[in-house]
Structures are given as C-alpha cells and as structure tokens.
Amino acid sequence: MSRIGFIGLGIMGSHMAANLVRAGHSVTGYDVVPAAVDRLAQAGGKPAADLAGAVDGAEVVITMLPDSPQVAEVVLGPNGVLAAVRPGVLLIDMSSIAPETSREIATAGAERGVRVLDAPVSGGEQGAIKASLSIMAGGDAADFEAARPIFEDLGRTIVHVGGHGAGQTVKAANQLMVAGIIGLVSEAIVLLEASGVDGERGLEVLAGGLAGNRILDLKSTTMLARRFEPGFRIDLHHKDMGIALASARAAGVALPLTGVVAQLVAAARAQGHGSLDHSAVLKVVEQLSAR
Ligand code: NAD
Numbered sequence: 001m002s003r004i005g006f007i008g009l010g011i012m013g014s015h016m017a018a019n020l021v022r023a024g025h026s027v028t029g030y031d032v033v034p035a036a037v038d039r040l041a042q043a044g045g046k047p048a049a050d051l052a053g054a055v056d057g058a059e060v061v062i063t064m065l066p067d068s069p070q071v072a073e074v075v076l077g078p079n080g081v082l083a084a085v086r087p088g089v090l091l092i093d094m095s096s097i098a099p100e101t102s103r104e105i106a107t108a109g110a111e112r113g114v115r116v117l118d119a120p121v122s123g124g125e126q127g128a129i130k131a132s133l134s135i136m137a138g139g140d141a142a143d144f145e146a147a148r149p150i151f152e153d154l155g156r157t158i159v160h161v162g163g164h165g166a167g168q169t170v171k172a173a174n175q176l177m178v179a180g181i182i183g184l185v186s187e188a189i190v191l192l193e194a195s196g197v198d199g200e201r202g203l204e205v206l207a208g209g210l211a212g213n214r215i216l217d218l219k220s221t222t223m224l225a226r227r228f229e230p231g232f233r234i235d236l237h238h239k240d241m242g243i244a245l246a247s248a249r250a251a252g253v254a255l256p257l258t259g260v261v262a263q264l265v266a267a268a269r270a271q272g273h274g275s276l277d278h279s280a281v282l283k284v285v286e287q288l289s290a291r
Contacts, residue, residue: 001025002150007051007074007081009036011230012121013064015128016154017092018043023153030054055084060150063093067239068101075105087113092147094135096120096175096236098243099165100250101207104139106164115143118164120157122178124232126218131244132156138167141275172247174260175240179278184259186282189223190291199224203223217258219279231277234268241265 006017007066009031020027021044025235029040041047048054055061062082065071067245071093075081078235081091085190091114109116117139127133130278133155137144137251153156161170185203188211190200203220206212213218243260269277269282 003057003152004028004184005030005048005057005061005081005284006040006053006064007031007061008064008066008070009033009040010064011125012094012128014039015125016064016133017045018061019128019131020150020153021045023148024107024269025153028054028056028058039263046048051079051081052084053173055081055089058085060147061085062091062150063091065093065095066236067095068097071095071097071103071105075082076108077287079233082112084116085112086113088115090115090117090143090146091163092117092150094119094121096166096171096240096243099138099168099172099247100170102165106139115140115146117147117166117253118167119147120167122171122174123155124218125230129156130166132232135159136161136167136170138162138164140164144147161177169247169291170244172240176244176261177239179237179261179265180213182219182279182281183264183285185213185215185220185223187280189282190213190285190289194289194291204287208290214229215279219277222277223279223282226282228273228276230275231279233274234265234276234278234280237272237278238262238269239273240281250257 003026006029009029017027017029017040028046028048037047045077119136119137121133121241123133134157135151135155137160168179209245264281264284268281273280
C-alpha cells in the first residue's frame, strides 16, 4: 500500500485513481474541477482542496493532465509538486506530453531529490476502467521497479522503454499509428457506403482478416452510427500529432503519412469538433467527398 497524491481526475485519471483506491492504496486527489474531486471521494479516495493538500505526506505523486503546459505548471510552478514534496518522493507523470518537457521535469526533480518517471498510457477510457492499460515508462530502471506494483494496479502491458522522455516518444509513435488507423477506417467506411455496400457487414469481415485492428474492434459500431462522444478528444489527439511531428523533426526523420493524418485531425478541430472523440476524423473524410 502506498500513500498516493493524484493530480488530474478527468476521463482517464478518475478511473485510474479509483482503481488505485480499489487496490488498497491511500489516494488523495486534486483537480481544478471540483466535481472531479467529488467523484474520487465517492469512489473512496480522499478529496483535496488544492495541489498542496493532495501531495502532503505522499510517497508517490501521479499526474494525469492534458498537455505539457499544465504538467509544467503543476510540477515546476512556484506552488507546484516539486516545491511541496520532500526528497525521496516518486513522481510519475502519466500524461501524454512533449519528451523534452519530461526531461526538464526529471532534471528539476533530481535537483530536489525527487525521482521522476514519464509513464504515458494507451488503451483509452475502457483501458483505464478495466485497469488494462499499456504503460510505457521512461526513467531510471530502479525507479521503474519501484513503480511497478502501482503500474500493475493500472495496466496489463507494462514496459520500461528507456531513459527520461522515452515513454513519451513511444506514446507519440502510438498516437501517430492510432490516428492513421482511424483515418483509414474512416476511408473504408466512406468507400463501402458510397459503393452501396453495408458498412457493418463490410467491417465485420475486415475485422477478421489482415486489416483487423483494435480501432475496428472498439469503434466501428459508434463510427457507423456517427456517435462521437469522447473517449479521447480530437483536441488531445491534435496535441499528440504536434508532439509526434516535433519529435520527428528533433530526430531528423521524415514521417509523411503522419503529416497527412495530422492535417485530418487539424481539420476536424478547425471545423469545431475538438471536443468530440478522435473517431470524428470520419466527419472530415466524409466532407472531402461531400458525403
Ligand atoms: P481530461 O481533459 O479528461 O482530464 C484532464 C484533467 O486535468 C481534467 O479533469 C482537468 O480539469 C485537470 N486539470 C487541468 N489542469 C489542471 C491543473 N492545473 N491542476 C489540476 N487539474 C488540472 O483528459 P484525459 O482524456 O483524462 O487525458 C489526460 C491525459 O492522458 C492527456 O495527456 C491525454 O492525451 C492522455 N490520454 C488520454 C486517453 C483517453 O482515451 N482519454 C488515453 C491515453 C492517454
């Protein structure tokens, strides 16, 4: 059992924190949205009125926030995690953010004697609910082993992928693949329907062959029904495509398909669909053919 401070109780963090409570940890949570803190209290966690209250006495601090600026503010800010906790604490950022921000946080943590891991996740809201997330961790091996029991309460595929920031690079690779697959499933749906083929039957048989994939398994029903409640918001996937392209630039490599798919995600956002599920890329693909 660990004393855990949990910051960011949104679509993912709410379920992850609740799973840690169920696993027997003492979890104190904070979110800028009071209703999110109330939800944790109903799940058996301890509500905190502010950040300092959530991390007070914590052995482990977990952050699950939208993007790099929020993580930087919460961790590095004047009233942030590093200013509040004592040396020896393990800080695990499970948000999807820029690898260089993760490295900055690790360096600042080391100066304060705080151990830091970047450990973004994949598996979506269902993975968070079922504690079946894939967890890709960057940082020191000893810190990863210290965090492993907590990771095992949250996920199923748990891999130490390298040093600080490596978890975020793997997550960027995950996100470019997921967006690409959503784009291709969208194109398959548009082709099937425009050709007078039943989309449901078409996708059913595709799911059993070489084109089978998790997006088809998890999202084909809602995509065919044009139901796009999140899930994972277009706004957040747009952020991740920016991280993927910036990482490619930093690594000196060309990712042409990622560039095209990033523009589809950007178009969905520009058209006002930022708060819909990322499968709403289908709307853009349909619009290109005036469907
Ligand atoms: P979300 O927007 O639902 O949750 C983020 C939470 O952080 C919100 O409740 C928000 O109020 C809170 N927050 C923002 N700023 C804060 C601050 N300064 N202090 C305290 N709380 C603050 O987002 P989400 O879907 O839960 O995603 C969280 C992270 O996980 C993102 O980086 C996202 O890219 C990643 N992710 C999401 C999914 C998914 O399917 N939703 C899957 C894998 C990874």
